[in-house]
Amino acid sequence: MPELRKDPVTGRWVIISTDRSKRPSDFRVERASVIGAEFCPFCAGHENMTPAEVLAFRNGGAPNAPGWDVRVVPNKYPALQVEGNLDREGEGLFDRMNGIGAHEVIIETPDHIKTLATMSEPEIERVLWAFRERILDLKRDLRFRYILLFKNHGAAAGATLAHSHSQLIALPIVPDFVREEVEGARRHYATK
16 A cells, blocks of 8 residues: 655655556656557547546446546556555654545547647536546545646656546645645735
8 A cells, every 4th residue: 555654854745655666667758659549548449448437528338438538547556545544653753644545547538649739628628627527526535635636748747658638636635835835825815
């Protein structure tokens, strides 16, 4: 199971996830650009290559089958896992807790070569609705305190697949830099 450890020097929480080391193309930058549509797990018709969907906007068809416009699946190599309890405790030098959270992939289009920049406004709107739906659903889990959406575009940014997608991570803690920004905004609002 992944775990969260608090760095005793900086006070920041760090995710320790040994399952992430099983990712097939870590440290091979050229891999993201090599996988074509015929082998891409995010392309329509390859739904069996991903975990079962947690959300899909479709034009008909069965779950986990072709016919979708936007599809959300758990990350196959998650940094955090949904099942379990936090079980926060002190252990030696560290404060630690189980790596409870969510790690999902939002597959933005069934089309392998389409990017967010080349999508129509209605297609982009569906992606944004998927973001909203997943955030609202995950907010109901009282263990989660912070939800982050991010997009790695291209191998240099860390994307292991060229197919247009974003990721979502839900954490049981609020990162310090986020807390500091919110507190700073409150102070500024109160002053001005």
